[in-house]
Amino acid sequence: MTRANRLARDQKFSDAAAIYGDILAKFPKNTKARKALNDLRKQISQAENPGIEVQKGLVRDYESGQYGQVAANCASLLNSHRRSHFLWEILGNCHLKNGHLDEAATCLNKACELNPKAPSSFAALADVYRAQGDMNNAIALYEKSLSLDPDLLPSLNNLARVLSDLNRMPEALPLLEKAVTLAPNNPTLLYNYGNALRKSGDMTRAKALLEKATELAPQLVEAQYNLAQMQSLDGDKEQAIERFEAVLVKNPGDDRTRSDKLHAQAQLNDWRWIDEYQAHRRHLGLTGTACAPFTALTFEDNPDLLRLRTQAYANEIMPAPxxxxxxxxxxxxxxxxxxxxxxxxxxxxxxxxxxxxxxxxxxxxxxxxxxxxxxxxxxxxxxxxxxxxxxxxxxxxxxxxxxxxxxxxxxxxxxxxxxxxxxxxxxxxxxxxxxxxxxxxxxxxxxxxxxxxxxxxxxxxxxxxxxxxxxxxxxxxxxxxxxxxxxxxxTRKLSSQQFTRKDCGLPQDGFVFCSFNNSYKITPREFDIWMRLLAQVDGSVLWLLDTSETSKANLRREAQARGIDAERLIFAPRAAQPEHLARHQVADLFLDTFVVNAHTTASDALWAGLPVLTLPGRQFAARVGASLLQAVGMPELIATSEADYEARALNLAQDLDALAKLRGKLHRNRQTAPLFxxxxxxxxxxxxxxxxxxxxxxxxxxxxxxxxxxxxxxxxxxxxxxxxxxxxxxxxxxxxx
The missing domain is CATH 3.40.50.11380 (Rossmann fold)
Structure with missing residues (x-):
């Protein structure tokens, strides 16, 4: 003890600390040695670090985002405080914030060396490796920080995010659950936990957590966006659209949100989406955030533009191949x-x-x-x-x-x-x-x-x-x-049930035009033609798929605006596949959509014996109907223009003998043609x-x-x-x- 005290007075701190450590290793209850070691650590900290007020000022400036100024001040102070763990750590974090990852790694490695028991330094170094894409080292360092402080929220959160990105959900979820237990009102943690649960398939809990996160922090745009997506998938399109619009108020250039909102409107047959799309089409998904390619292909038949948007999306989510x-x-x-x-x-x-x-x-x-x-x-x-x-x-x-x-x-x-x-x-x-x-x-x-x-x-x-x-x-x-x-x-089976028109809610007499395409595929281009057909074919009806009450109301309103009784639009409820196939047989003609054709839906109709009339476009999705008809040997059902499409449909509706011959040919071809x-x-x-x-x-x-x-x-x-x-x-x- 005497020797250690003398070394401490001579400011040979490391030697003194080593002796106090030896004493405590042999005599753990020696209170004088423990007090002396604690006092010595305070002296070391005071000698190695700048004053408390200086440290507080640096932290305050860092938290306000003045990373460049804080970094410059830290570099200056390190000339006289080379062994300051505090300065090396905050300087490393400044470099990390500014994207200078190599410099950040150097500083934070030094901080970890100076204080190997500081969990925050290991957590920050893990953030650097994560930003560099070195997930293995990032995980090891997050785990090191948690071994020093099991309740360190940044490490719990960020380790879980890395594991979630790697699809290691069983490991990620307990970390986020613990983090949310420790900080139940932290919106960022609630958002991340909700996302992880969503990814693992627990939609109910995920939605509840995202709702709480958005209530606590309405400005948390990512939580608002993800909750809107979930609401849309749940069928609550109206709520989703309102939430998408709220996100766009805060960030009008968010193309991803705009494209999802437009697609949700299209699913409701709220055709106001078309004018909004036209106002943004030149940059949508190209200059801001990328938009989902499947959504993009539904907006217009433009394969050149679709390729550019899809490349932008692939560049954003796909690692370098x-x-x-x-x-x-x-x-x-x-x-x-x-x-x-x-x-x-x-x-x-x-x-x-x-x-x-x-x-x-x-x-x-x-x-x-x-x-x-x-x-x-x-x-x-x-x-x-x-x-x-x-x-x-x-x-x-x-x-x-x-x-x-x-x-x-x-x-x-x-x-x-x-x-x-x-x-x-x-x-x-x-x-x-x-x-x-x-x-x-x-x-x-x-x-x-x-x-x-x-x-x-x-x-x-x-x-x-x-x-x-x-x-x-x-x-x-x-x-x-x-x-x-x-x-x-x-080998697909049709139900043995013989459906009648009455069973399907259809009139006993009159021509039945049918289109079981999803609602988002229906645009004014097709609908105008369909309504003119109803006007020209007495007693005819249009049989559509029931996708939502709002979609039905919008389509009925659009029919009335074109002078057609809304009751002539009849909607088929969802049905099991064998029954759905069988009920096709009570319809007369399937009318395809243009920008995105019927795909499996068209095969369903042809397999059930229902002729499909299509108009090929330019992109892959707009040419599938023609591909199927060519392969089933029915090229006469491939129109060459919108006028030709309308004329062929009208001719078949007015010439039932020609339609019967077509149905007979389809019945024969489905047994022998390459399509099936x-x-x-x-x-x-x-x-x-x-x-x-x-x-x-x-x-x-x-x-x-x-x-x-x-x-x-x-x-x-x-x-x-x-x-x-x-x-x-x-x-x-x-x-x-």
Missing amino acids: KAATRQTPCPDELRPDRLRIGYFSSDFHDHATMRLMAGLFEAHDQTRFHITAYSYDGAPADATRSRVMKSVSQFKDLSAASDQAVLDLVKSDELDIAVDLKGFTGDSRSRLFSDRLAPVQISYLGFPGTLGSSAFDYLIGDHVTCPAGSERYYEEHLIRMPHSYQVNDN DTKGFTRDLEQAFDMSFEHHLRGRAPVHLNVSEGPTCNSKLPNPAHLPLLRGGVIGMGQQA
Whole structure:
């Protein structure tokens, strides 16, 4: 003790502290040594740090956002206080705020070295690594800070956000729950916890937390926006629109919010959205925040503009794509016995995508292809899911897996081709494809357009949806199928119930025009034509899908404004799929929409025997109806202009014999035409896989490919695995545009 006291008087603080520490290690109850050590620490702090008033001033200026001035003052003070933990930490935080990440890391590393028991320094250094994208080091440092202070709110919050971004929800949720317990009225924590619960599927609790966050902090724009999104998904479009508008008052340049608001109005058939869109279309999604591509494609039929908007969105949410590794060409390279194909989706249940695809999984040639379904939805098991699971080689539930866990698992499976069935639609994890899940990556079916990212080598279309000259609309290279790009399941059942018009709320007599498209697809362009048809065809009615009371009221009002009795619009309630298919048969003619055609909806009608009249546009989504009709052998139902569309519809409504002949032709064609030939489509798709993988084996970059008509490989032919690479004469090879 005497020696330590003398060293302390001589200001040899480190030596004195070491001796006091040794004494306390041997004699933990020595109160004199403990008091002396505490006093010494105060002396050290006073000697190493600037005065208390100076520190308070720096903190005050930092909290007011004067980061540059605080940084300059700290740098000056460090000339005389080189070992000040306080100065190094606040200087590091200033650099972090200003985006000078390397300088921030240097300062905060020094702060951690000077005071290895300061949790705030480790938390701030974790923030730096997070900003640099080094999530592993960020997580380790957040955990270090929490080991020093388990209740440190910034670390609880920020660690949870990192884990949530990595889709490690089981680890993130307890941290946010603890944070909210410690600070139940902190709106930022409530918002983050609500978002995490939303991501994990607990919508009820998520909505309650977001509502509380917005009540406590109405200015918290992100919470307002996310709550509006949830209200819109819940069907409360009116509330959602009001909240979107409140966000736009605070931030008029928020394109993401504006596009979501316009889409919600379109879903209600509140056509005021059209004028507002026209006022903002030149910059929407391009100069401010990006807007969701699926929403963007519904606004207008402009594939050039859609590609730009989609690229902006992809640049915002997709990591920089890893370049594909090109195979070294080898003349003797053999195709594997079974190409390993991975399908990625969150729709492996009773969903429109699986209603189309379930038969494809059953039809795949298991001797030549090893099929894995990677599912990242938490939907409960149903008959469709069970059917897929029985059909594929492997079914892997990734719903609770983090992004890194998914990447590790998929890469260990060594896929040859990865197929994304979602694109930029709900519950998508398309960003995973930026990390290169397979040598060949393909976008198919889920999103009708480009994904705007070089992460995808190919997009599957056909010669109608993607005609010659349309290549510039796509970031991907095109694989054109010989018939329609859309697969169909020819085992789908119609209900055995024989629906009558009375059952469906329709008049016994009179022509029934039908359009079961979603409400947002209906615009004044189609509606004006439909109302003129009703005016010209006595006793006719228009049979639409019931999407909401507000939508119905708006459409009835628009009908009356055009001189049509609102009662001539009849709305069909939602029904189970077999019943929905069967009730199509009481209608006379399906009228397609223009900017976004009927897709699965059109296949439903054709499969049920109901003729579909369409008008192809320019973008992929506006040409699907024509693709389906071409593949079912009914080109006479493809109009060439709006006037032609109206004239054909009127002619069929007034010439019931011509309509009957069309229905008879459709009835015959649905049994033989390529559209509903599930096995034939599967063989064509397998040819597409062979073609794209052959390119990889040859070390070639992707090019536009045309799949030739008819199967080139089936169970009667030798397995190409036992042959050299396929030659040019065996499969059709498209030319690069």
